[in-house]
Amino acid sequence: MMKRIFFALLICLLSSSVSAADKKAQAKPKRNLETSAVATPAANEQRVALVIGNSAYTGSPLKNPVNDAKDMAAKLRTLGFEVIERSNLQAKQIGRTLSEFRSKLSPGAVALVFYAGHGLQIKGENYLPAVDADISVEEDVPNQSLSVKQIMDVLETAKTRLNLVFLDACRNNPYARSFRSAAGGLAKVEAPSGTLISYATRPGSVAADGDGKNGLYTSKLLMQMDSQQQIELSLKKVVTEVKKASDGRQEPWMEGSIEGDFCFAGCGGSGTQVARIETINVPTGEDNAPRARVESADEIEQQYWDGIKDSQQKNDFEDYLKQYPNGKHGVLARQKSKKLGAPPAPVPSQQQAVTPAQTVPPPPVQQQQATTVSAGGVFKDCPDCPEMIPIPGKNYAMGKYTVTQGQWKAVMGNNPSNFSDCGDNCPVEKVSWNDAQAFIQKLNAKTGKQYRLPNEDEWKYACDGGSSHEYCGSDDINAVAWHHDNSDGRMHPVGQKQPNGYGLYDMSGNVWQWMDNLYDNQHDWRVERGGSWNYYPQLARAAIRGRYGPANRNDNLGFRLSRTLP
Numbered sequence: 296m297m298k299r300i301f302f303a304l305l306i307c308l309l310s311s312s313v314s315a316a317d318k319k320a321q322a323k324p325k326r327n328l329e330t331s332a333v334a335t336p337a338a339n340e341q342r343v344a345l346v347i348g349n350s351a352y353t354g355s356p357l358k359n360p361v362n363d364a365k366d367m368a369a370k371l372r373t374l375g376f377e378v379i380e381r382s383n384l385q386a387k388q389i390g391r392t393l394s395e396f397r398s399k400l401s402p403g404a405v406a407l408v409f410y411a412g413h414g415l416q417i418k419g420e421n422y423l424p425a426v427d428a429d430i431s432v433e434e435d436v437p438n439q440s441l442s443v444k445q446i447m448d449v450l451e452t453a454k455t456r457l458n459l460v461f462l463d464a465c466r467n468n469p470y471a472r473s474f475r476s477a478a479g480g481l482a483k484v485e486a487p488s489g490t491l492i493s494y495a496t497r498p499g500s501v502a503a504d505g506d507g508k509n510g511l512y513t514s515k516l517l518m519q520m521d522s523q524q525q526i527e528l529s530l531k532k533v534v535t536e537v538k539k540a541s542d543g544r545q546e547p548w549m550e551g552s553i554e555g556d557f558c559f560a561g562c563g564g565s566g567t568q569v570a571r572i573e574t575i576n577v578p579t580g581e582d583n584a585p586r587a588r589v590e591s592a593d594e595i596e597q598q599y600w601d602g603i604k605d606s607q608q609k610n611d612f613e614d615y616l617k618q619y620p621n622g623k624h625g626v627l628a629r630q631k632s633k634k635l636g637a638p639p640a641p642v643p644s645q646q647q648a649v650t651p652a653q654t655v656p657p658p659p660v661q662q663q664q665a666t667t668v669s670a671g672g673v674f675k676d677c678p679d680c681p682e683m684i685p686i687p688g689k690n691y692a693m694g695k696y697t698v699t700q701g702q703w704k705a706v707m708g709n710n711p712s713n714f715s716d717c718g719d720n721c722p723v724e725k726v727s728w729n730d731a732q733a734f735i736q737k738l739n740a741k742t743g744k745q746y747r748l749p750n751e752d753e754w755k756y757a758c759d760g761g762s763s764h765e766y767c768g769s770d771d772i773n774a775v776a777w778h779h780d781n782s783d784g785r786m787h788p789v790g791q792k793q794p795n796g797y798g799l800y801d802m803s804g805n806v807w808q809w810m811d812n813l814y815d816n817q818h819d820w821r822v823e824r825g826g827s828w829n830y831y832p833q834l835a836r837a838a839i840r841g842r843y844g845p846a847n848r849n850d851n852l853g854f855r856l857s858r859t860l861p
Contacts, residue, residue, distance in 0.1 A: 786850075
């Protein structure tokens with residue numbers, strides 16, 4: 296009997312020892328998960344979002360919806376969504392907006408719709424009116440509004456895996472006086488399988504526009520979207536926070552159901568990772584997780600270092616030492632600065648699979664164009680060609696501006712831009728790396744010259760403009776760049792900010808700029824630099840590298856030309 300007791304105690308002690316050892320061995324990975332801001336998404340899931348904010352109604356304007364949509368779109372981009380964003384949607388834009396959204400969806404994708412603005416119901420059907428809607432009677436509504444049923448039809452047709460619909464649209468009906476039935480708020484929707492619908496408040500109830508920058512519901516939703524928790528739990532927390540902040544007067548409502556797991560920022564540790572990331576990738580130095588918000592001084596320094604550590608330019612390391620005299624990479628920065636000596640002439644990146652000349656072979660010259668040179672050496676090879684600025688001491692010239700919509704139309708005969716209403720002097724966007732190569736080939740045939748995309752070394756040298764700044768031409772980002780915090784949710788015509796030291800405009804901000812070289816040797820991603828109108832200021836820094844697949848198109852992607860001299 297005593298023997299059995301002894302062996303039982305021994306087994307218990309051994310089990311406790313193994314359990315403690317296991318816990319100790321697992322402790323470090325657990326700490327790493329807790330400090331990681333975003334889980335690395337899997338590469339096999341597509342995420343697409345349609346985001347609409349309507350504020351500028353003729354008779355009943357609202358304060359927050361455009362802000363809500365702008366902040367929601369920015370957040371979703373950091374979480375791996377390809378975003379179609381609309382502010383103050385007009386009736387004539389409804390059809391093509393839905394068509395564009397439908398074209399982006401593929402079977403098995405995750406689809407998300409966010410709407411902020413006026414919403415109303417007629418006979419149990421929910422409508423989201425356009426800002427220019429001229430509604431006198433109920434019959435006017437369907438033709439001048441986006442109906443929730445239209446959205447559901449698009450989602451059902453696309454056969455997406457999971458659909459998330461957020462409706463911050465439960466404000467008072469501004470047209471109620473002229474309606475026969477003046478029900479408040481939105482009606483309950485029978486959500487199709489695999490769909491969750493989240494309302495800012497209960498069906499049939501109304502919510503206020505809000506006193507701050509964002510509506511109450513949207514502000515609480517944004518706060519929950521960085522966590523690695525199941526979507527149902529995130530939305531329950533939104534309910535709790537909204538009820539608490541409104542003293543119970545507003546209670547968000549959710550209906551529908553989904554199968555499987557979904558977490559906005561990746562379900563940490565569960566093995567269920569989400570989203571195909573084709574947005575900006577900012578190395579963090581530890582896990583290379585895609586990020587768009589810089590959360591600490593250490594992360595900012597690490598991002599800076601990761602952006603320059605492979606540079607062949609001495610001044611990159613000198614700049615680092617100026618900004619971080621006691622930085623954690625200071626010893627290595629001094630060694631690299633000393634080794635490099637004078638800045639070498641730019642050469643094609645070692646990551647390139649082919650040289651620019653191989654990528655776009657000069658085609659047979661169809662029409663020789665005369666080059667016109669203006670004061671300061673700025674030149675144009677044809678009337679519709681980009682203005683080019685020779686880079687001092689180098690054998691190449693760089694486009695004074697990014698390629699514009701007018702220049703693209705003159706060469707290609709069409710305009711792919713989402714912001715086509717911005718005009719010919721705005722950057723062309725929604726052009727892939729492959730599209731840029733097609734443009735270059737035609738331009739070379741037209742002029743007989745050797746235009747190409749710049750490689751990173753060339754771009755960075757030109758960005759510095761003969762001096763060193765955090766952004767291309769200044770330490771003050773607002774002086775040189777359009778970005779998330781100052782762009783009012785759209786791109787702007789070229790040349791409205793101050794140029795850098797070489798006379799180049801918009802090297803930072805407005806649109807990301809394609810580079811010719813590969814991001815690394817493991818993928819076909821191409822580098823893009825400079826930041827854009829809808830990304831946070833940190834990502835417009837001169838040291839930041841981004842990546843996209845060569846076929847990717849979106850409305851923050853454009854390009855600038857380089858040309859070999861003479």
